[in-house]
Amino acid sequence: MTAAMAERADTFAEHYAGSGREIHRRALIELARTDPRVFCVDTDTGGLETTFAVEFPERYVNLGIAEANLMGVAAGMASAGLRPYAHTLSGFAAARACEQIKIDIAYNDLPVRIVVTHGGLSSGHYGPTHHAVEDLAILRTLPNLTVVVPADAAEVEQAVLATAGLPGPVVIRLGRAATPLIHDTTPELVPGRAARLRDGTDVTIVATGPWPVLMALQAHVELAALGIRARVLNMHTIKPLDRAAVIAAARETAGLVTVEDHLVIGGLGGAVCEVVTETRPCPVRRIGVPDRFGDEVGDEHDLLVAAGVSPERIVAAAREIVGRAG
Template sequence: MSEVITDVPTEAPSEWARHHAVPTREAYRRTLLDMARLDPRIFCVDSDMGGLEDGFGQELPDQYVNVGIAEANLMGVSAGLAHSGLLPYANTISSFAASRAAEQVKIDVAGNNLPVRIVVTHAGVSAGHYGPTHHALEDIALIRPLPHMTLVVPCDAAETEAAVRATADLPGPLFLRLGRARTPMVNTEPYEFRLGEARLLREGEDVTLVATGPYPVVMALEAADLLARQGRSARVLNMHTIKPLDVAALGRAARETGGLVTVEDHVRIGGLGAAVCEAVAEDHPCPVRRIGVPDAYLDFVAGERSLLEHVGVSPERIAEAACDIVGRRG
C-alpha cells in the first residue's frame, strides 16, 4: 500500500506541492480528491492500486469504483462512464495500461475520443526495484500514435498538480505519465502550466537540451551546469507535453542554437527523441542526439536514477552529446 501523508493543507495545495518533494503520484492523488470534492462528475476508477481506497474511496465512495486487477476492464468501464457524461480517471501502472490494455485504450477510449484520463504510475524505470517486469520504457511509443490522445509527463509534484488542473476540462483522452518514488523539485515558484507549450528552464545559445520527466529534467539542468563550467551555454526545455508537441519551441531552438539533445526515461525508439526528430526534420533540420534507454532488456534491479545512469542516461553523457554538437558547429 502506498504511503499516506496526512499533513496537507487542502485549502492551498499548490503552495504545499511546491515545497514538498513528494512523489508525483501522491501530488496527483491529492489534486484529484480536491477537484472531485467540487465536481461530482469526477470518478476515480481504481485497479486495486493501493491507497486510493483509503483516501478517495473513503471520502467520496459514490465517486469511486475499484474494478480490481483487470486493466482491460478498467478501460472499458472508464469509457462507459465517460460516454455517460462523467469524467473518469483510470488509475493503473504504465506497463499495464500501454501493453495489457492496449486494445481497449485504442478502441474504447482513443477511437471514440472520450474524456478518459488514463493516469499511470511506475513509468520508465521508476519501479526499478521490482525488476524488468515493471519497467515501462515503451509506453510513450505505444500511446503517442493513438488518435485524439494527449500525453503529459510532469517533471515534479508541483507540475503534476498544475497539469491535472489544466487538463480537467480536456474534451478528449489524456495519458498522464507519473513515477513512483520521491523525485527532486524543479518548480519552487508558481508558474502557469500551458498544455502543449514547453517550459524554458534556462536560456542558452550553443545547444538546447530537451527533457521530459523528473530525472531527465533534473539531469538536463545538471548537464547545463557542467557545460557552463566549460564555457558553453545550454538552453534547457522541459517538454512536459509529448502530444501535442511544442513544434514552435523546437523550431526556435533549431534556428537559434547548434542542435538539440533529448533526454528521457524511455527507450530511444518512439519516445521524446523520436518525436523531436520528426518535428525538426520537416521544417528545421539540425543535429539531434538522443539520450535514452538503449534497445535492450534491463534484467537487473536498482533504483531509478541508478538504473538510468547505468544505461547511459546521465548528466555526463548529456554534456558529452552537447559538446559533440557544439564541436561540429564550431
C-alpha cells in the same frame, strides 16, 4: 535570500513533499470537491482506497487487477457524461490495455483521464518485467490522445488541473517514488507548450520526466562552466508536442540533445527528430534507455545512469554538437 523568501521556499517544499502519486491523489480529491462528475476508477494500485474512497465512496470504483476492463468501464462512464480518472501502472496501460485505449477511448474521443504510475524505470526494484520504457512510443501514436509527463510533484498538481477541462482523452504519466523538486514556485503547465527552464543560444537540451529534467539542469550548469550556453526545455507534453519550441531551438542553436526515461526509440527523441527532419534539419543526440531488455534491479536513478542517461552523457553530447557547429 531573505528570511521571507526562505520561509516561502520551505512552505512550497513542504506542500509538495511526497511522490507524484501522493500529490495526484490530493489534487484529484480537490477536483472532485468542485466537480461532481469526477469519478476515480482503480485497479488495486494502492493509496486511492484510503484517500479518495474515504471522502467519496460513491464515486470510487475498484475493478481489481483488470486493466482492459478498466478502460472499457471508464469509456462507458465518460460516454454517460462523467469524468472518470482511470488508474493503473504505465506498462499495463500501454501494453495490456492498449486495444481498449485505442478503440474504446481514443477512437471515440472520450474525456477519460488515464493516470499511469511506475513509468519508465521507476519500478526497477521489481525487475525488468515492470520496466515501462516503451509506453510513450505506444501511446503517442494514438489519435486524439494527450500525453503529459510532469517533471516534479508541483507539475503533477498543475497537470491534473490543466487537463481537467480538455475535451478528449488524456494520459498523465507518473513515476513511483518521490523525486527532487525542480520548481520553487507554482509552475505554469500549459498542455502542448514546452517550459523553457534555462536560456541558451549554443545548444538545446530537451528533457521529459523528473530525473531527465533534473539531469538536464545539472548539465546546464556544467556546460556553463565550460562556456557553453545551453537552453533547457521541459517537454512535459509528449503529445501534442510543442513543434514551435523545437523548430525555434533547431533554428537558434547548433542542435538538440533529448533526454528521457524511455527507450531511445519512439519516445521524446523520436518525436523531436520527426519535427526537425521535416522542418529544420539539425544534429540531434538522443539520450535514453538502449534498445535492449534490461536485466538489472535497482532504483530509478541508478538504473538510468547504468543505462547511459546521466548529466555526463548530456554534457558530452552537447559538446559534440557545439564542436561540430564550430
